[in-house]
Amino acid sequence: MRKLFLLFSSALLAFSTANAQDHGLSQPYIPETDKAVLQKLDEWQDWKFGMIIHWGAYSQWGVVESWSICPEDEGWTQRAPYGIPYYDYLKKYEALSTTFNPTKFDPSKWAKAAKGAGMEYVVFTTKHHDGFCMWDTKQTDYSIAGPNSAFKNDPRKNVAKEVFTAFQKEGIHTGAYFSKPDWHNENYWWSYFPPKDRHVNYDVVKYKDRWNNFKEFTYKQIEELMTTMGKIEILWLDGGWVRARKQDNKKENDITAAEIDTRPSKQNEDIDMAGITKMARSHQPGLIVVDRAVHGPFENYRTPEQQIPDKPLSYPWETCMTMANSWSYVPDDKYKSVNKLIHNLVDIVAKGGNYLLNVGPGPDGQLHEEAYTTMTAIGDWMKTNGAAIYGTRSVAPYKDGKVCFTRKKDGKVYAIYLLDEGEQLPAQVVFSGMKPAKGAKVTVLGAKEKISWKATAAGTQLTIPAAVQQKGWKHAVAIQISAVE
CATH class of the missing domain: 3.20.20.80 (Glycosidases)
Structure with a gap:
């Protein structure tokens, strides 16, 4: 049976x-x-x-x-x-x-x-x-x-x-x-x-x-x-x-x-x-x-x-x-x-x-x-x-390419980069529709290093230090942005 x-x-x-x-x-x-x-x-x-x-x-x-x-x-x-x-x-x-x-x-x-x-x-x-x-x-x-x-x-x-x-x-x-x-x-x-x-x-x-x-x-x-x-x-x-x-x-x-x-x-x-x-x-x-x-x-x-x-x-x-x-x-x-x-x-x-x-x-x-x-x-x-993940709500544009966004009630925003199987976090993460506020602090959850960013024609470009790239991330990486425009 x-x-x-x-x-x-x-x-x-x-x-x-x-x-x-x-x-x-x-x-x-x-x-x-x-x-x-x-x-x-x-x-x-x-x-x-x-x-x-x-x-x-x-x-x-x-x-x-x-x-x-x-x-x-x-x-x-x-x-x-x-x-x-x-x-x-x-x-x-x-x-x-x-x-x-x-x-x-x-x-x-x-x-x-x-x-x-x-x-x-x-x-x-x-x-x-x-x-x-x-x-x-x-x-x-x-x-x-x-x-x-x-x-x-x-x-x-x-x-x-x-x-x-x-x-x-x-x-x-x-x-x-x-x-x-x-x-x-x-x-x-x-x-x-x-x-x-x-x-x-x-x-x-x-x-x-x-x-x-x-x-x-x-x-x-x-x-x-x-x-x-x-x-x-x-x-x-x-x-x-x-x-x-x-x-x-x-x-x-x-x-x-x-x-x-x-x-x-x-x-x-x-x-x-x-x-x-x-x-x-x-x-x-x-x-x-x-x-x-x-x-x-x-x-x-x-x-x-x-x-x-x-x-x-x-x-x-x-x-x-x-x-x-x-x-x-x-x-x-x-x-x-x-x-x-x-x-x-x-x-x-x-x-x-x-x-x-x-x-x-x-x-x-x-x-x-x-x-x-x-x-x-x-x-x-x-x-x-x-x-x-916890205590977040949707925030526009919610997703751009391989990056998803969530928002805390206190205004923090997370850009979550979806990793393919075996993929290393790239040196640059670029997304449109979301821009850090002036003076905002950008960090990767699980890492202490600050992440630099700049506005480009393609959108917001985050530069990931080599030490952060090589931490052996799996599945997805959450990048915290303390405030956005």
Whole structure:
């Protein structure tokens, strides 16, 4: 089964990239009005770099999270062995919950690695679309702590709580990923009808009580997360097709970005986001709510997936992207180079965004060793250059050639030169659109020598002393300019 799924990893990457190309980035953004939330959003924009963790019972097969049980997605997440009847496959998939036994689960190791990498926040998948819960929920038995789970007697069975506690101990801010759709729940995919696509599979008007039961279930699960996990600062909601819709006047921009490549539902899948948000913030004041791809008052920031926007955006945003190829664990997954990841980080931050980088733990609870070595290497770079990343905002022209720009609130500007693999910092760094102020001090982070500069026809030319050039820089070099014109 695992081998066949690996054949589709490239298709998965292509789908997730294509499916994310817009994510509604051009749609009007509705600013938050709650002062505590606005303060938290400003703080969040200072954090810049975080980790998202996709983990569930599916990791035992090394397959994509949830999607293989959704009939409309057969093809890019083909069931294995090929031709297996749907309900036979679903039975096998859901039985993974009884064998999932991550005995080497050690969230403190993850948290220390994230801290070492310079990550300031974490978003953990408490429940993906398949409905399998990674905490000791009282609303369903389909969980890592449920009565049929192999992990039920382990003292760490309340996995999400263990994860959040470990990261909070490292001083890392915590956010809860939660899927609004739940394909295991009888009140979302009712077994009376076969599922056809990712949407609710019955008429929510005709069976109003059933839909209300699902709304209550969702409310109670989110309330558990908001009251039992310590300080949660982000509620990161996925499954943007679960949303309120006007039935009498459906317009193109009433379709979420996640639905652009599939059949849009005509149903009003309203789960009462206003009520959920009010409840959640009563327990977690200032909570950032991210109702992904649902443009409105509960989309405090936007989340372009597996892509970096071409230019700065006028509202808070975060690129969520995989460190390897897959969101979930794949045994031989291929990791992006450290150079690529750092260049992504610099590019995103220069455009005013945050970078949320994904890892997928394996069935035993451990990460790939390459995930640890990658995070260590990123951390080594951040120790020297973090001042050019944290607490910065976008500044025009944000990028010129191989140089990206960031700005501190006190007026300092950083020109970050992106090094190719094996490239030495050149003797002259030239860029246009940015000029140091008269008397400004220019230095390279990690070096004491002053950098001279002059205005030329090509723009600002910095002259790098040989001693600074030869310091063995990797990935990118941040040049601090104390003031600009």
